[in-house]
Amino acid sequence: MLADLRRPERTFTIRQLCNEFKATPRALRFYEDKGLLTPAREGLNRVYSHKDRVRLQLILRGKRVGLSLSEIRELLDLYDENDDGAAQMARSLKKFRERATALEQQREDIDGALIELREACARLERRLAEIRPDLLPRAADYDQVLRARLDGHADAVMGK
Amino acid sequence: MLADLRRPERTFTIRQLCNEFKATPRALRFYEDKGLLTPAREGLNRVYSHKDRVRLQLILRGKRVGLSLSEIRELLDLYDENDDGAAQMARSLKKFRERATALEQQREDIDGALIELREACARLERRLAEIRPDLLPRAADYDQVLRARLDGHADAVMGK
DNA sequence: GGCCAAGTTGACGTTTACGTAAACGTTGAC
DNA sequence: GTCAACGTTTACGTAAACGTCAACTTGGCC
Structure with a gap:
């Protein structure tokens, strides 16, 4: 060719x-x-x-x-x-390893935030079920889930 | 009191x-x-x-x-x-759920990046072991690991 | 000649969550 | 009287990675 x-x-x-x-x-x-x-x-x-x-x-x-x-x-x-x-390879390796540990830390932070979020959601769900069960959003909108998946993407790793 | x-x-x-x-x-x-x-x-x-x-x-x-x-x-x-x-509770619940799915997506992105990183690390380690084994950094520096853990923190969730 | 597409170089705008002076007022301790 | 410690407002600076004009040139095609 x-x-x-x-x-x-x-x-x-x-x-x-x-x-x-x-x-x-x-x-x-x-x-x-x-x-x-x-x-x-x-x-x-x-x-x-x-x-x-x-x-x-x-x-x-x-x-x-x-x-x-x-x-x-x-x-x-x-x-x-x-x-x-x-x-150069040695320095790259070092940088990559540093980045890996940083990303692992970020994942832990996210997990922590998710725990707090789920707790807050659970509280809200319980109280809404008591007070105004009709306002309780059933499952997550398909629309929003899809949109969330189409955005974010690899950009999320960069902190956007 | x-x-x-x-x-x-x-x-x-x-x-x-x-x-x-x-x-x-x-x-x-x-x-x-x-x-x-x-x-x-x-x-x-x-x-x-x-x-x-x-x-x-x-x-x-x-x-x-x-x-x-x-x-x-x-x-x-x-x-x-x-x-x-x-x-308000209903809207908050919605926002929280949206945020949760976004965070889950971020975690997936991070996992993807980690996979790519580990592959790159593995390649570099193999080639360095061949060419210049003396330059191969043993384990991650304690210093850097500690510093990475002390920074980042919850800020990582905010994308800082 | 005339026009379009694609290239170029500045240079300013965007976004977020504050940090960092600068310059000043008020109160209390000494 | 004056120094420290706290408070106030206004306003510019920061960092990252481009997006988004604007204004211009170049080459090709008809």
Whole structure:
């Protein structure tokens, strides 16, 4: 295949990468502003190399697991200094482990909040059953459940 | 006890409530700005009634479970309209249930991120073990684990 | 020539929950 | 008299990750 994505000399426009990874042009330019990407230019237009594409993948992976852009940049910088990559891998491993423990903590916090929420719900349900059973919402609306699942998504990990 | 906190005519200064609930004066004034609290005045100074104290408790409880201040305000507003409180309870129950499903979703997202993280960690560990086993960080630093536990806290639920 | 699509560079707006001065008033202790 | 400790208001700062204009250029196509 002549258009194989992995052919190293292949280049990409901003929109191609946006489509492929479901990002916006604004986001890619923003990453560039922040030093995460440094695509070549053809006149004014950005030209993304195969390496740029890999970096973008790493950026998005970092975001998915909840790293901040500045943390991601640090890791990418190490990736460039390229002392065979070993030191960079060690630092990445450390960051990832830190992030994992932080996420575990977040999960515990959420569990605590859920306990408090369920208690509050139970109290309200009991009192409503006494006073005005007709106002008691049966089960959760399907609508809302669905909407809640369609929003949030991976963004929740980033604390949005 | 003459100073029983539940004595309805008892009043509180801003600092007393701050100490009791570990908030800052700035925060209470901010809640007032946002319409969540409306303490009386003695000259310029704020005087918090027993009812204000209850409202503050509700505010903080709402925050702990991850509601935004504007959501909390909506609930408190309903609390005031006070048609025997039943309608307000029904709305609160609805909000709480919505919040619960959102938190459950967040937990799933976190679990997904944790899976991706653990895979990445495993890959890095294997490759480091091959290339430079000396750089492989043994276990997580005690320091960092402790720090991670002391920060985050309930704030994590709020997405901080 | 004329127009559209897609690219570019600023630069300001958004959101949340306060923190952080700055500048001032009041009260009580010494 | 004056210093500390508490209170007040006004108002700007913060952080993150872009969204959303605005105003312009470039290339292609008819």
